Amino acid sequence: MSDHESTYVPKTGIEKWLDSRLPIVRFGADYMSLPTPKNLNYWWTFGGILALCLVVQIATGIILAMHYVPNTELAFASVERIMRDVNGGDIIRYTHANGASMFFIAVYLHMLRGLYYGSYKAPREMIWIVGCVIFFLMIATAFLGYVLPWGQMSFWGAEVITNLIGAIPLVGEPILIWLRGGPAIDNATLNRFFSLHYLLPFVIAGCVVLHLWALHHAGQNNPVGILIPKDRTAKDTVPFHPYFTVKDGFAIVLFLILFAIFVFFMPNALGHADNYIPANPLQTPAHIVPEWYMLPFYAILRAIPDKFLGVVAMFSAIGVLFILPWLDTSKVRSMRYRPAMRTFFVIFVLVGIGLGWCGAQLPDSPVVPGMPSFQLADGMLNSYLWLNRLLTFYYFLFFIVLMPLVGLRETPRPIPATISEPVLPGGGDAMTSAAPASPEKKG
């Protein structure tokens, strides 16, 4: 699809003038007419949904920044003032706060889609890697943003997370002080967090441009996972507009319904009540937990008894995603044709949810209350600590062992020769497909 011919013809005088100087209209028109695999399912709509999330966060964020005061004495009250005295301020602020959660729901589904359909495999490695950079920046931005209202969880979350840096041997302590702008979390910390929280979304926007550039150069993956041969382009693709603008549009409206239910009817359901208590450095909350979207990584951090190694594990959990294209040895992209890997994938999704669950629990609490248990190393076997360790083990096993091994050992199902095959009358399932192709040739 990289050799997509431009079909744009400038009509008016100004378009012709502009086209020979800055062909921006041509760029947009080519974008809209891009041949897109016609079999993309609804899992492919999250890209558009994420673009919308970023725009919503930036638009609401800019308005919030007009009224927010980054000062430890005033921040909490300024956020409440936005919700009480600024026109539409309650809706803007709740949209921004819940928008972060919506953003992460969409990004997790988007990433799982990429994982399932092998969208990270050649020639799309750079799309995936830039996506991982975006995900990492999103986590950083969300963390910085959560500090700004200066509630109890803001403060103590910042305390816990910045302390992790201090766990790095030798250089940790100076970096920690440099990061906080002083020996403790205070006004200097809040000011720099605000500044960075405003900066990073634009870095994300820049990465999104790279993500899309790479996507349109390498071409979109599709549920069947095969590259579309040149002579099949006319039969197997449709122009992006109107076919996918309308399909993405429909999915976006459904997503907005979910978004609106949270913003208008349960705006604080995804937050922690303690963050409506103004930050108090002298009073530690009974239970410090991050926002739900960070919980799986928080769980991995706590699975390791050593603080520094825990930090290493937590960052490795994201880092391993960057090398995923080279860990996967399979020649087949889509897990639709990889039954063994599909099972491991389903377990992986459940493990991810399980890690999120563990991240919200106290490590010493029993998983099954009342069940007899025994001490194993530093904790009871029937405790979230050990469940957490088990799940963390699978998380890394999935990427580091299963990805390379299953790819070499499995026998994939026959994959269709074209993406039209599975949907044509009589074609149906790939298993009964008339012309099964060997994965070696088509991968």
Next chain:
Amino acid sequence: MILKTNIQSMKKTLVLIALAAGLSLAAQPALASGGAKHPHSGGFSFEGPFGTFDQGQLQRGYKVYREVCSSCHSMNLMHFRTLAEPGGPFYEEGQVNPAENRFVKALAAELQVPDIDSETGEPIMRDAVAADKFPSPYPNATAAAAGNGGAAPPDLSVMAKARHDGADYIYSLLSGYRAAPAGLEIRPGQHYNPYMAGDLTPFWKGQGHVPEGGFIAMPPPLRNGQVTYDDGSAQTVDQYAKDVAAFIAWASDPKQVQRKQSGMGVLIFLFLFAGLTYVSYRRIWKGVAH
């Protein structure tokens, strides 16, 4: 067949959205309510997507706050004018400006707030106006703590958002004081409340299970007949607790009812728009096997 595929994939999308919502709810951090009794419902009128505040209840709640709570608890984020905003306790049909509301002006004028004399610069006390914040009972946090055995009474402006179960919790806590179970050691300046978070294990010398609840520094604040209601409502601790909980729930998020009403419009629009988009989608994709 294509239709079927579409419906199937749409179903999948809906299931997926529901799953996502479920996941995020399931991932709710367990609250540190160490063995506290679960609050019981106050049956409030403002609950649910269509719920609205009962203005009479908000007025009674303000009276309870004013006459009882405000002697120790501040509400630093509240202005008198807010009381007359649409949906508020003293909003009047046809009022020009909340700050000009006759009830609010009168209520503000009952109180004195510190100010600086504009001629001499001397600190003075003057009558409050609608634009003023609710005055604090203590000049600063240290004074508040010193006057209450070391624990400053928390500000109540956003209390319903700052506690799990919001108004139900406030109602249950205020009306839930009872005699400590025999065998519980009560420290001086502490009171037993089954709805308070905490862990009573170190103080339990009795038989059987450790009782639910925790210690609270606030003595039972409400007595039957303490506040006079002129609308015929019951002058009981239960009613006072319910009314003041409703008032605090309103004060914590004064725009919640208007927001829910806008939300209904937004949802109706989105559902119609979703229908239109889906019909367009079916029409555009007609004849394309996919």
